[in-house]
Every structure is written in structure tokens, then in C-alpha cells.
Amino acid sequence: MQNWAGNITFDATSVVAPQSLSEAQEVIAGSTKVRALGSRHSFNRIGDGACILDTRGLPEFLEVSTDRRSVRVNGSMTYGRLAELVAPLGLTLSNFASLPHISIAGAVATGTHGSGDTNRNLASAINAVQLITGTGEMIEISRADERFDGAVVSLGALGLVTAVGVDVEAAFEVAQIVYGDLSIEALVENLDAVFAAGYSVSAFTRWRDIEQLWVKSRVGDPLPASSAAVLGTLEQIGTKRHPLRELDPDACTDQLGVPGPAVDRLPHFRLGFTPSAGNEIQSEFFVDRTQGGAAVRAIATVQRDIADALLVSELRTVAGDSQWMSPHVGRESLAFHFTWVPNQREANAAARRVAEVLQPFEPRAHWGKVFAPDLFDMGCYTNRGRFVELVESLDASRTFTNDWFDSLIG
Numbered sequence: 001m002q003n004w005a006g007n008i009t010f011d012a013t014s015v016v017a018p019q020s021l022s023e024a025q026e027v028i029a030g031s032t033k034v035r036a037l038g039s040r041h042s043f044n045r046i047g048d049g050a051c052i053l054d055t056r057g058l059p060e061f062l063e064v065s066t067d068r069r070s071v072r073v074n075g076s077m078t079y080g081r082l083a084e085l086v087a088p089l090g091l092t093l094s095n096f097a098s099l100p101h102i103s104i105a106g107a108v109a110t111g112t113h114g115s116g117d118t119n120r121n122l123a124s125a126i127n128a129v130q131l132i133t134g135t136g137e138m139i140e141i142s143r144a145d146e147r148f149d150g151a152v153v154s155l156g157a158l159g160l161v162t163a164v165g166v167d168v169e170a171a172f173e174v175a176q177i178v179y180g181d182l183s184i185e186a187l188v189e190n191l192d193a194v195f196a197a198g199y200s201v202s203a204f205t206r207w208r209d210i211e212q213l214w215v216k217s218r219v220g221d222p223l224p225a226s227s228a229a230v231l232g233t234l235e236q237i238g239t240k241r242h243p244l245r246e247l248d249p250d251a252c253t254d255q256l257g258v259p260g261p262a263v264d265r266l267p268h269f270r271l272g273f274t275p276s277a278g279n280e281i282q283s284e285f286f287v288d289r290t291q292g293g294a295a296v297r298a299i300a301t302v303q304r305d306i307a308d309a310l311l312v313s314e315l316r317t318v319a320g321d322s323q324w325m326s327p328h329v330g331r332e333s334l335a336f337h338f339t340w341v342p343n344q345r346e347a348n349a350a351a352r353r354v355a356e357v358l359q360p361f362e363p364r365a366h367w368g369k370v371f372a373p374d375l376f377d378m379g380c381y382t383n384r385g386r387f388v389e390l391v392e393s394l395d396a397s398r399t400f401t402n403d404w405f406d407s408l409i410g
């Protein structure tokens with residue numbers, strides 16, 4: 001079995017795809033080591049294990065709370081499917097990652113995020129998780145529980161997430177406009193104005209200049225004067241674009257300022273189409289937003305070193321949160337994403353080069369992507385010890401941890 005990108009062949013000696021929760025409980029009870037897998041969109045061995053539990057066949061369900069602010073669904077449901085199910089109810093999610101294809105439990109386990117100054121990562125919209133722990137016991141941890149901040153960005157180590165409570169809101173419309181050609185220096189000088197230009201903003205670059213600025217605005221939201229001043233200097237692109245300019249933009253959500261439902265604008269890629277390049281490897285690093293400009297300048301200095309490995313980079317903002325193992329815990333972040341060529345050696349070397357120049361900025365890495373673990377200080381996760389205690393309190397024999405987890409988290 002491989003991950004979606006095909007850069008990881010799992011070491012698992014067995015892959016089991018239970019069709020019911022009782023079947024999943026039986027598999028877990030009969031295994032000494034097991035690892036749940038979602039839609040397999042991670043790029044490293046975070047999802048590997050001796051026995052892989054493929055969650056995609058678990059039954060689908062949807063329950064809507066009476067106040068219509070929350071829904072409860074199976075953890076294996078994808079964001080695209082959830083958005084499709086709640087749309088007829090006039091509901092949606094406040095934010096999405098770049099693709100709707102990923103499972104909810106898998107995405108929040110790694111701290112997956114979208115963009116937006118006021119948007120926290122997707123785990124922050126989870127209000128409860130139901131788990132089958134390594135002992136086979138079914139438990140529920142919800143927001144009021146003191147363990148909750150350790151339970152959502154779980155790195156897959158706490159158990160099989162069978163159900164999640166997800167905050168939803170009244171459906172809203174978003175319009176997406178792509179702007180062209182902003183210099184790196186202009187971005188640095190106007191960093192706050194650029195990222196305040198929309199509800200969700202992405203800057204695509206190969207580190208010579210910002211080739212495309214994707215601004216996604218909630219219809220009716222005011223545009224700050226400083227952002228209007230920057231956007232006024234940029235060309236509005238008149239044809240639809242893919243982040244990788246040479247690829248067919250048909251795979252992307254509608255642009256050109258045409259308003260549409262949040263799920264059809266906030267992700268870059270449409271469900272039913274291949275997101276991004278398909279054949280690729282990814283890395284992503286986060287720095288404190290206040291050091292964002294200096295970090296942009298630092299990465300630009302290694303443009304030549306990473307050029308051959310790089311397909312495209314994307315800069316986004318993520319609001320801070322309180323989840324123990326979230327890469328965005330306790331700080332507003334600027335996110336630096338890299339789509340690399342599908343060559344593991346080249347991707348590893350380029351990721352290392354970027355991590356090296358980011359050292360002065362205390363970078364954190366995306367848990368689901370390629371990074372150089374020795375260059376990341378796990379001490380920044382001040383609740384890491386508490387998290388390991390939580391893992392062991394739920395299952396002393398650590399059924400759900402794997403080599404990746406043991407070497408990084410302890």
C-alpha cells in the first residue's frame with residue numbers, strides 16, 4: 001500500500017479495511033500495533049504501522065445539533081463530502097485546506113490548515129472526538145474535557161477516531177480573484193496589508209517574485225484601505241489559473257471574482273479532479289507571524305539552491321490556537337509551503353536547505369509533510385510531555401504509536 005503521492009510504500013504487513021465499528025474494535029483488540037489511515041494524503045511515515053486500518057469503508061453518518069452550530073460525522077468522512085451533505089441545510093464550514101479530498105480525522109490529526117488571518121487550523125473547528133483506544137474501549141473527549149487540547153491534533157497516536165463533532169456556520173459566499181506579479185520586497189514591506197486583503201489569501205512563488213496572489217473574499221466583507229492600496233498596484237489576471245501555471249486550471253475552483261459557495265472557492269482544487277500536481281512531494285514550515293518578513297527574505301536567499309527541486313511555493317497565514325501538538329499553538333503563523341518534484345532525495349535536500357535558513361526563526365514543521373527532524377526543536381511543544389502522558393493513559397501498551405512517533409515525540 002502506498003500514500004496518495006506514491007513517495008511512501010508502507011511497511012505494513014497487513015492492511016485491514018473494517019466495514020463497521022465492531023469489526024474495527026475486533027481488529028484493534030487483536031493487534032499489538034495498529035495505525036489508522038485516512039485518505040493517505042500525507043507525505044511521510046506518520047501513517048505507517050505493522051497493521052494499517054484503512055478507515056475508508058467505515059459507515060457514513062451525519063447528525064445535526066438542534067442549534068445547527070455543530071454536526072457529528074464519521075471521522076473518515078472527507079471535507080468535500082461533509083460540505084456536500086450540509087449544503088442543503090444552509091450550512092458550511094468556516095474554512096478548508098487547499099483540497100476537499102482529505103478525511104477529517106486524518107487532516108486534523110496533522111494540524112492541517114487553510115489560510116486567513118482570523119482562521120485557525122481545521123482542528124480548531126472540531127468540538128469532540130470519539131475514539132476506539134488501543135484497549136478496544138470507545139471513549140469521547142469533548143471541548144469541556146481538560147484533555148481536549150491534546151486530543152484533536154493527535155498524530156494518530158491516541159486511537160481510531162470514529163466520530164468527530166465539527167463546528168459549522170450558516171452558508172456564505174466567497175469570490176476569488178487572482179492577481180499577478182508582486183515583488184518579494186513589496187510583499188515583505190506590505191505583508192500585513194497583503195494578507196488582510198481577503199478572508200483567505202495565498203501567495204504563490206518560486207522565490208524570484210510572487211507570481212500569483214489568490215485573494216478569496218467573503219461577499220460583503222469590507223476591504224481595508226491598506227490592502228486596497230496594494231491590490232490597486234497589481235494586475236487582475238483575466239483567465240483562470242492553476243498554482244502550477246503549466247497545469248490545466250479546470251482542476252481549480254472558480255476564480256475571476258464570480259461568487260460561489262465557500263466549499264467551491266476556499267479550497268484551491270475541486271473534488272473529482274487531481275489536486276495540485278499529483279506526482280509530487282510536499283514540505284511546509286511555520287514561523288511566528290511577526291518574523292514573517294525576515295523569514296521570506298531568508299528563503300529568497302536560497303532560491304537557487306532549491307530551484308531544481310521546486311515546483312511552486314505557497315505562503316499563507318494561520319491564526320494561533322491552544323492545541324498541544326498543533327504547529328500553530330500559541331502563535332500567529334506565516335506558513336511556507338513547498339511543492340517539490342517527485343524525487344525523494346532532491347525533496348529531502350531542498351527541505352533541509354529551507355529548514356537551515358529558517359533556524360533563526362524557530363520554525364515548526366507540518367506533521368504530514370517532509371522535513372528534516374533534526375532541525376526542528378520539539379521543545380517548542382511545551383505540552384509534549386502531557387501529550388505523551390495522555391497517549392499512555394489511554395493505552396499503556398501504546399498500540400497506536402509507530403516508529404515515526406516514537407523517534408520524534410518520545
Ligand SMILES: Cc1cc2nc3c(=O)[nH]c(=O)nc-3n(C[C@H](O)[C@H](O)[C@H](O)COP(=O)(O)OP(=O)(O)OC[C@H]3O[C@@H](n4cnc5c(N)ncnc54)[C@H](O)[C@@H]3O)c2cc1C
Nearest residue numbers: 038039040041042098103105106107109112113156161368
Ligand atoms: C495535494 C495536497 C494538498 C494539500 N494541501 C494541504 C493544505 O492546504 N493544508 C495543509 O495543512 N495540508 C495540506 N496537505 C496535507 C494533508 O492535509 C495532510 O497530510 C492530512 O493529514 C491528510 O489527511 P489524510 O486523511 O489523508 O490523512 P492520512 O495521511 O491518511 O493520515 C494522517 C495521520 O492521521 C492519522 N489518521 C488518519 N485517519 C485517522 C483516524 N480515523 N483515526 C485516527 N488517526 C487517523 C494517521 O494515522 C496519520 O497519523 C495536502 C496534501 C496533498 C496531497
